[in-house]
Amino acid sequence: MNKNIRNLFMLIASSLLPFSCAEKENINLETENFTSIFDSNSFITEYLPIDIQQTPDGGYLILAERSLDSTEVTGAYLMKADKFGNFVQAMELGDTVINPIGPLNVIDGQYHFFCMSSSNEDYSQAKLATIDANLSAITIQNAGGLTYPEASSVVDNKLLLLTYNNGDKTSVVSEVTTGGTVTELAAYTVGVGEDSEDPIIEHHLKEGRQFPFAVGRTSTNTYYYNGFYEYNFSVVFVNPGADDPQGVVQGQSDHGGFSSIVPISGNKFAASRFNFGDNYLLPNTVLDPGDFSTSPDKGGIFSPELVEDARVKIHRAIVGTQNILIYGSDTRSKQIGLFYYDEATGTFLGSRYIGFSNPFQVAAMGNTSDGGIIVCGTTYLAGRFPRICLTKLSKEEIESDIK
Amino acid sequence: MKKLYLVLLCAMLMVGVCHAQSKNNKKKKSSAAYNKQNKENEIFLEKQFWLGVKGGITLTKPSVQKTYTVVSPTNYNASGKKYESFKQVGGQLALEVAFYFKGISISFQPTYQSSNFSYSNTYSWSSTADDVLYSTELMYEQDQKLEHLLLPFVAKYEFTGNKLRPYFQAGFYQGILLNATKSVIISGVDQGAGGTNEFKNEPVIVGAKDLFAKYYWGLIGGAGVYYNLGNVRLNLDVQYRYGMSNITSVENRYSNSQLMGIGDVMDDLHMDNLAIAVGCLFPMRFLQSGFKSLDRK
Numbered sequence: 001m002n003k004n005i006r007n008l009f010m011l012i013a014s015s016l017l018p019f020s021c022a023e024k025e026n027i028n029l030e031t032e033n034f035t036s037i038f039d040s041n042s043f044i045t046e047y048l049p050i051d052i053q054q055t056p057d058g059g060y061l062i063l064a065e066r067s068l069d070s071t072e073v074t075g076a077y078l079m080k081a082d083k084f085g086n087f088v089q090a091m092e093l094g095d096t097v098i099n100p101i102g103p104l105n106v107i108d109g110q111y112h113f114f115c116m117s118s119s120n121e122d123y124s125q126a127k128l129a130t131i132d133a134n135l136s137a138i139t140i141q142n143a144g145g146l147t148y149p150e151a152s153s154v155v156d157n158k159l160l161l162l163t164y165n166n167g168d169k170t171s172v173v174s175e176v177t178t179g180g181t182v183t184e185l186a187a188y189t190v191g192v193g194e195d196s197e198d199p200i201i202e203h204h205l206k207e208g209r210q211f212p213f214a215v216g217r218t219s220t221n222t223y224y225y226n227g228f229y230e231y232n233f234s235v236v237f238v239n240p241g242a243d244d245p246q247g248v249v250q251g252q253s254d255h256g257g258f259s260s261i262v263p264i265s266g267n268k269f270a271a272s273r274f275n276f277g278d279n280y281l282l283p284n285t286v287l288d289p290g291d292f293s294t295s296p297d298k299g300g301i302f303s304p305e306l307v308e309d310a311r312v313k314i315h316r317a318i319v320g321t322q323n324i325l326i327y328g329s330d331t332r333s334k335q336i337g338l339f340y341y342d343e344a345t346g347t348f349l350g351s352r353y354i355g356f357s358n359p360f361q362v363a364a365m366g367n368t369s370d371g372g373i374i375v376c377g378t379t380y381l382a383g384r385f386p387r388i389c390l391t392k393l394s395k396e397e398i399e400s401d402i403k
Numbered sequence: 404m405k406k407l408y409l410v411l412l413c414a415m416l417m418v419g420v421c422h423a424q425s426k427n428n429k430k431k432k433s434s435a436a437y438n439k440q441n442k443e444n445e446i447f448l449e450k451q452f453w454l455g456v457k458g459g460i461t462l463t464k465p466s467v468q469k470t471y472t473v474v475s476p477t478n479y480n481a482s483g484k485k486y487e488s489f490k491q492v493g494g495q496l497a498l499e500v501a502f503y504f505k506g507i508s509i510s511f512q513p514t515y516q517s518s519n520f521s522y523s524n525t526y527s528w529s530s531t532a533d534d535v536l537y538s539t540e541l542m543y544e545q546d547q548k549l550e551h552l553l554l555p556f557v558a559k560y561e562f563t564g565n566k567l568r569p570y571f572q573a574g575f576y577q578g579i580l581l582n583a584t585k586s587v588i589i590s591g592v593d594q595g596a597g598g599t600n601e602f603k604n605e606p607v608i609v610g611a612k613d614l615f616a617k618y619y620w621g622l623i624g625g626a627g628v629y630y631n632l633g634n635v636r637l638n639l640d641v642q643y644r645y646g647m648s649n650i651t652s653v654e655n656r657y658s659n660s661q662l663m664g665i666g667d668v669m670d671d672l673h674m675d676n677l678a679i680a681v682g683c684l685f686p687m688r689f690l691q692s693g694f695k696s697l698d699r700k
Contacts (some may be wrong), residue, residue: 019650020620021648022616022618022620022647022648023616023618023648023649023650023651023653024649024653026653026654028656029653029656033656033657033658034657034666035473035657036473036474036475037473037474037666038475038476039474039475039476039477039526040476040477040478040479040527040528041476041478041479041527041529041531042478042528042529043528043529043537043539043595044530044532044537045530075687079477085473085475086475087476087477089634090477107598155423195458215493240679258523289585290479292414318558327606335660352659354660354663355660355661355663355664356661356665357607357661357664357665357666358664358665358666361666379664381474381528381666382526382528382539382591384539384595391657391663
């Protein structure tokens, strides 16, 4: 009998062991990995994100466009989410400033972005908006008479800005201080004749194709922009103070050119290009600033799964000890496709797809303080209402994606 | 708190068995005067191993411990998920091995359990433009079907009786996830196309094993009755299985992109089951002797 009882209790005791495997709450997991869709109950208002930045409190600041009544141009919408991806608060800028452009440039803990005036007296004037991480105070100032802002970036604690001057019909690259002081670096013609600016004006009025304008500086201090030059959507290497650029990778009118460009080191870039609807990824390409060439010369990985003339976002990240490039783009299956490449060699490492059922489109990506990635995009709730969505991927998830 | 429950359960089992043992010792002394047949009968009654099977239905009640949502409202209050309790019928099939000792049984009952429960959430969008109301309302009905292998240990106290022997039972169980699926049906009313359009889509069914915890555990309480028929015991058994740990996988909560895409994420849930079963038990001793066990006059 005693033996039976002993065996019985041994059986019970051994059965208790798996209790240690029961699910336990892990607050870290809730910040490492989540998906959020920020919904408004409005049938007609649309929200289209532009950029995202993680704030010092672990939350996220999102810059977005919002639809306005009776016009195609868009208003500015700022939103704060906490570190779990929950909505905290939002701010809608009035209708007097329109067409915000990314990215959210971070200088000294402040977030800067450009938009455009819509008032009659200074329509198309570039405006510099500055806000803190908690959306508690915003300032909007003129950006020195520049018009039609197209792209920006941060260089040496100053803002680099690409604008369009429709008086001179030039693409203008300028440095702008956070106080709004402007130093023009270069201005290059987009071509003569009224037709030459049609796609540009249609872009700014949101009535035509939205072009992937970009501006930046390489590690060798060469300024470049991705925009219009001499009738073509081209990568232009700026020659400050000179009438002509150093070099150009010429696109094909507004039907071919680069859809994204990120300098890696020296003359090495990660880029992508579009050509009459087709898409090509160039995770390891060399663009000589002194050369004149055409974008089809650059080849690239043909990517038929992307939508025509796809928006492509390139993000640099470190996984373990490996520098990687993450290409985010919109697939024909209406998902966000993430494609991982080795930064050093351009070797394909893996992929991930975000979204199902409702369409998903990429807007921006960012590194997070825990080593993960935040992907910001647009989803269409009920298949029709454009809303901001966030997908937070943990470091472990990205590592598992990489072969 | 959970550890305390376990300690209490173990203590209860130990006290029950020891109490029965002490009673047994006393009885042994007083039974010396009986003849051999009576001794055999008494031994049969005092301790016996039983082996049996039972099967039946389960009704499930999910209890939300913490709510998670994919859709985060910016200008309205979320309606939240509405869970249904004890509405959908699942099934169970169990093997039972029991050691009976003077009124108290210790029973091990490996059980296949299927549990079904559902919840729904509703979203609506509306605006008025040019005096025309535009609106869309969507309802997502989410059905979960979970299959677990349960490893329950139960102590039963039987009341004295001849043919009918009612009992109470208490114990605990460990659940091991075998399989899980989710199906989502989207229905709604759309007034965005110039008229009122009511629709209901075909269900989207996805494998969801990764979304649920591999293990969970809980406590058991219940009652039942034995009907002794020759050497066989017929059994009607009712158990309430009270879930004590999360059945949702914390790690994989957001891992299913299909469900993310339609705005669904699992809450932290405890799962209770009301389990009703019928079965039969066979004695493992004296089977060869033609011995009539507990239905003797």
